[in-house]
Amino acid sequence: xTWPDRVTIVEVGPRDGFQVELEFIPTxxxxxxxxxxxxxxxxxxxxxxFVSPRAVPQMADATEVFASIHRRPGTRYTALxxxxxxVELALGAxxxxxxxxxxxxxxxxxxNVGMTVxxxxxxxxxxxxxxxxxxxxxxxxxxxxxxCPFEGPVSEDRVAEMAxxxxxxxxxxxxxxDSVGLGNPTMISSTMTRLLSELPGIAFSMHxxxxxxxxxxxAVAAMRVGIDTFDASIGGLGGCxxxxxxxxxxxxxxxxxxxxxxxxxxxxxxxxxxxxSTRMQDFLDRKLxxxxxxxxxxxxxxxxxxxxxx
Ligand code: COA
Ligand code: ZN
Numbered sequence: 441x442t443w444p445d446r447v448t449i450v451e452v453g454p455r456d457g458f459q460v461e462l463e464f465i466p467t468x469x470x471x472x473x474x475x476x477x478x479x480x481x482x483x484x485x486x487x488x489x490f491v492s493p494r495a496v497p498q499m500a501d502a503t504e505v506f507a508s509i510h511r512r513p514g515t516r517y518t519a520l521x522x523x524x525x526x527v528e529l530a531l532g533a534x535x536x537x538x539x540x541x542x543x544x545x546x547x548x549x550x551x552n553v554g555m556t557v558x559x560x561x562x563x564x565x566x567x568x569x570x571x572x573x574x575x576x577x578x579x580x581x582x583x584x585x586x587x588c589p590f591e592g593p594v595s596e597d598r599v600a601e602m603a604x605x606x607x608x609x610x611x612x613x614x615x616x617x618d619s620v621g622l623g624n625p626t627m628i629s630s631t632m633t634r635l636l637s638e639l640p641g642i643a644f645s646m647h648x649x650x651x652x653x654x655x656x657x658x659a660v661a662a663m664r665v666g667i668d669t670f671d672a673s674i675g676g677l678g679g680c681x682x683x684x685x686x687x688x689x690x691x692x693x694x695x696x697x698x699x700x701x702x703x704x705x706x707x708x709x710x711x712x713x714x715x716x717s718t719r720m721q722d723f724l725d726r727k728l729x730x731x732x733x734x735x736x737x738x739x740x741x742x743x744x745x746x747x748x749x750x
Contacts, residue, residue: 444668446705451477453720454505455520456689457677459496461724467501467570469723470509473716475588477674478512480712482692484538486671489520490529496681505532509537518579522553527567530576537577538596539615540564544582544598547590551582551682565609579613580606581647585631589683596631601644604633608621613643615671618658621651625661635735645669648690648731650676655690656698663704670695670743671736675717675728691730693717697737710737 441444454474458465474487485600487509488502502519511515514743519530520538530538543549549557568578585599603614616632635644646662648655648670673681673689678685696708717733727734735741 443663443702443704444666445452445653446707447663447695447699448645448669449482449692449708450484450486450671451482451674451691451692452486452647452668452671453477453673453675453677453692455489455499455674456647456671457675459489459498459678460681461498462478463724464498465723467504467508469719470501472504473507473674473720474505474517476712476716476719477692478509478515480709481707482713483514484516485518485708486516487517487535489522490526490533490690491520491522503529503533506535514684516577517632518577520581521567524566524570525561527570531571531574535576537579538567538571539579539581540567541581541583541586542602543619544594544602545586545588545591548584548588548682551590561605561609562660564606564611568610575652578611579611579615580611581615581617582606583617583619584625586627587620589620589622589686596627596634599631600634600638603639607639607642613639613645614639615645615647617647617671618649619647620674620680620683621649621654623648623658624654625657628658628661629665632662632667636666643669645671647671649678649680649687650690651685651687655687656694659690659695659698670697674713674730675720675733676730677717677720677728688729691717691728691732693730693732697732711740 493500516536519535672692674697676688676691678688692714
């Protein structure tokens with residue numbers, strides 16, 4: 441068993457985190473956060489979503505955000521889209537990629553996007569046709585891959601079947617999402633081992649919510665079987681728009697610190713991420729869940745001890 445040499449962190453706070461905040465986050469602040477996260481070395485940022493402003497008012501300024509971010513070469517700025525209208529807007533805004541979410545269960549998929557699972561797959565097919573010849577990547581997300589708050593456990597067969605459906609239509613980037621935090625390391629390693637062996641050549645990533653405190657151990661379980669790309673959210677921002685007790689994603693600084701402690705490169709400047717999270721914490725006027733934001737990295741702690749001893 442070996443760990444990955446390098447882990448890629450995908451920042452999803454500006455979308456998955458911001459979308460559940462009730463107070464409107466000023467567009468300028470959203471832009472500053474995206475720019476600061478890019479400067480901190482994060483190479484892929486889910487920057488916003490092109491969705492119905494009635495469904496998610498916080499994302500109503502997606503076009504403005506994309507227009508004013510300062511794009512760093514080599515950084516991929518992506519957006520979540522639920523339908524063709526979202527793709528048109530994403531193309532117009534110059535997004536580098538779009539993410540389309542389909543949920544494993546009918547109940548949740550309908551609550552999220554008002555469509556059946558089959559209808560969402562059909563939308564995905566239409567999106568792929570629409571972007572032919574365009575320089576925009578299409579990634580699919582299998583949401584609620586480890587359990588649904590409405591329908592209960594989700595089988596590994598169901599996740600594998602959906603993964604095959606996506607790859608059969610030409611998708612080669614797949615995010616496996618524990619959207620409300622119902623997965624555990626046993627489930628994660630079993631599912632991801634199976635997907636990696638059945639679908640070699642597909643770029644898998646994981647999206648892990650920390651609802652039961654299992655986010656980082658689930659990430660370690662995934663790394664152990666060969667997954668090297670993870671979504672994370674500054675400060676651990678986020679929740680679930682459909683399930684009230686869902687927690688946010690694993691925190692970007694916590695994941696970056698975990699990797700650093702394990703000798704795995706992420707290219708992410710942890711102090712710079714802590715600074716962005718602190719700014720959001722101040723704006724939202726509440727403590728964010730990240731542990732490393734609260735306690736610092738071991739390196740920061742030891743530096744403080746040394747300084748105090750001088
Ligand atoms: N971007 C912006 N506006 C959009 C849009 C998009 N992608 N898709 C639809 N709209 C607008 C329509 O133009 C329409 O506006 P109008 O009433 O001013 O004419 C309105 O939204 C309703 O459109 P409709 O096609 O009837 O959609 P709906 O009300 O059935 O909602 C979705 C369906 C998919 C658009 C909506 O459920 C949605 O945006 N869901 C996203 C949820 C989400 O972001 N979840 C995040 C976790 S994955
Ligand atoms: Zn999420």
